[in-house]
Amino acid sequence: MTTVNPLTDGTGAATILMSPDRSSARPESAPAATEFTTRIAVGLIGMLFASLLAILNEQVTAAAMADIQGALLIGHDDGTWLTALFEAANVATMAFAPWFGVTFTLKRFTMGAVLATMLFGLLCPLATNPAMLYVLRILQGIAGGCLPPMLIIVALRYLPAKFKLYGLAGYALTATFGPALGTPLAALWTEFVDWRMAFWQVVPLGVLCCIAIQKGLPADTAKLERFRSFNWIGFVTGFPAFAMLVTGLLQGDRLDWFGSELICAMFGGGALLLVIFLVNEWFQPVPFFKLQLLARRNFAHGLATLLGTVTLLVGLAAIPGQSLAAIHGYRPLQTAPLSLLLAVPLLVTLPLTSAFLNTRRADHRWVIATGLSLMFGTCVMGSFMTSDWIRNNFYLLQSLQIVAQPMVIMSILMGVTTGLPPTEGPFASAMFNTVKTFSAAIATALIQAMGTAREHFHSNMLVDQLGNRTAAMSSGVYGHDALGQLAHRVHEQALVLTFADLYRVMACVAIALLFLVPVLPVRIFPPWSTTPSSK
Template identity: 25%
Template sequence: MTAPEPLSGSARLWGTIALSTATFMNVLDTSIANVSLPAIAGDLGVSPNQGTWVITSFAVANAIGVPLTGWLSQRFGQVRLFVASVLLFVAASLLCGLAPNMGMLIFFRAVQGFVAGPMIPLSQSLLLSSYPRALAGVAMAAWSMTTLIAPVAGPLLGGWITDNISWPWIFYINVPVGVVAALATWGIYHKRESTRHKLPIDKVGLALLVIWIAAMQVMLDIGKEYDWFESPLVVGLGVTALVGFALFLVWELTEEHPVVDLRLFARRNFWSGTLATSFAYALFFGSLVLLPLWLQQFMGYTATDAGEVLAPVGLFAMILSPIVGRNVGRVDPRKLATFAFLVFAVVMWMRSNFNTNADYATIVLPTIVQGIAVAFFFIPLVTITLSGLAPHQIPAASGLTNFARITAGAFGTSISTTVWEHRAVMHHAHMAETVNAASPAAQSTFSSLAASGMPPEAALAQVNRLVDQQAFTMAATDLFYFSAVVFVLLVPLVWLSKPQSSAGSADAAAGAH
């Protein structure tokens, strides 16, 4: 079956809008809950740290769903799979809003993440089929803008909804948007369905994939509460993850129809680009979760305020991304990626200088600068990762590198929140040692509080809150400083890739989508 002819006129316009809207909804849900975590956790009676499962459950399930896109699309057809994915996403969103407790919310978020897996790869594929090859860059520019605007709109919209309505509405808003996008997509594309084939699925590989990722993520999420490897449960999860991963590697490398084609890692550009992308995204996404938690819990920010701090990251990203896309075939993408990592390092270093007296301008400035890094991050690294691959390898390679990136983001969330609390406990202990009868500063503080009519117990609680604020702020700046160092150390990884010709780079960038 030959590929369908490109769309034209209003059909192409509305097709682009429908696919981009569905993509926007999907990407929005990776960040919209970030600033709402304290409200969700408080309403459902769990700690904010446990609330991060709302993010990680979606991300991990999404990572599991992405590699299945190739097999599912061949089995059911690209258009049918995309529309079904959108409608199932809508249903899961509705159930998330109706969830009566944290356990059910986490479960429905996992379902939401899993069914969302095929949406981004298929939106790219269907959109490219709508445009003539000469306009592929225009198609991807339109698509990319939605993926840049959504992470910006997510925290802002999530914060406003949480403060002015209620947190379930961050999920309910998907219902009308998703239904309209699904109906429009079906109306425009159902006669352009791809060829279907009954292919065997690697059931063992899929089972092992689910086992090791789930065990690893649960271990990361509950480790702090169970004192890590002092707990038999955490040890068991760690062993399960390690053994499952080892068996997964062996099975996938010997399976005729693997669910994840690990042989792609034999290519230097693929493994170096994927590793650089994954490590950088883990640091980036971890900071996206940590920053609003710190602002809301210890700096007195509302969810809306925290969203406004995160939102400006899209300013430079939206302006510069089209420029980077047009020039990635002319400039060595390794230089562009290096620039991105160095800007990321500067941003994290700026944040490492935060203190409890930091004003709004001081806190938001690094976010604005970070938009420059984001613009130079994704396009060059995708170009490096997929360069030199044959066209038939692109879907599998794109799915695998997205799988690695999404999983790294989930791990980054768990690790950053866990280390944050551990470092805060350490700083708290050190500062608490100075609060004693021999400390003039401590005695002066207690005297001032007593003079204001505060009883000794209340004064001690007030001092403890101040120490907590300082401890968690110092812990956050520790993590930001560490992230700055790691971003610099990632630069050589980019340069392990082989240089590509301008034509090769341009083809890879187009094929990536």
């Protein structure tokens, strides 16, 4: 096996501690080293909670959307725009938040974003019409999108090498633990408290975040002079590009994909702007995305694997709840135990996985392969589901994810960030978070499109198989009640076959990711280990 020093780019070339500019641009000095103290730890916890706040705000409102639509008298079609516009603004913001965070200082920028998220959360339930609510959700999506990227930057900048992986485990909580809490919290607010709490829950956590960040993180000096070299072309092409593509993905299934002029415009315009954005970023002295980082094999593997892993995470989280709701009529309260079974143990398995990867004996390639194999096993077992499956039948599948998800996510984070100097942290954060959230939109669109297509296919096949019973039905052998029951059974079986097919699609994704493991990544060592001979 090939091994490399963790301070190299994966090809053996030493990492140059340069500025975020290209080599022809004037270098920026690296941030001054800050001694890690209890006060800094408090600030980091505040940043972790801020990132978690953004994820919970997104997931809880999505899980409680049916109750929100009912309370505000919003129809289903109008309600889908609440989610699509929020996600579009959220994804588009993540690409540019690190630049603004460095410019206005991480401390001020994060606190401002938390306060904005709280304000718009308070106002959303008070909206008097759908248009006002759309605007508030877009603004809240922008504010929330500023928060997760800050956590990686802060972890790379302030954490000592020995603790960097534990800090990244905190970030991994936002990708695993946070989404798993969405359904239980939505059930708590809508069933026992008030639907408005789906929006207002961010307030108490936001106050704690601001106090911890204010007390803990050092007060840096704002670098407003960076606006003199602001990448306007990248901003005016990248922001609408991501927003249009995400909107097209999330509305495509409902509007019949390329049969809709709106969806064609979203994809066509978004793709064109994205190409212009990426070309500009390659030649831009001070880019938002430093595409040259993709020359590092582990970084490229991390982003490629992240795309598939997020698809797996979204699929394996969505299929049990959606199948139980569609087939047996489960409400969020009844599916909450499945999510809690996954969420609570992650608080233990994530740190344990980090501790294992923080040893020199651990090879992150074997760890990620093991995690992907467990995900593949989950998909294979799920593909045998029947109409008799209830919540208890999914417990074993969820249990495997308790071990699999930390293995995959932590290995990806280790491969992407090991060897990155703090000056390149903002670029890695921008690219990693944008790919993560954009992948979630792709996964949602894939599940919707595949679900609709396969349900129609299985419904038609089942009806065709029942064609020989037409004469008996028309002669009166079956009454109206029997026909209704038969139609229900056909629909139910079509749904079961559809969700089983979705598990098979997820299994194919896991296999594809496994094939990448022996090809792209190279052996790396923990951040504290500077040379292969270090003890």
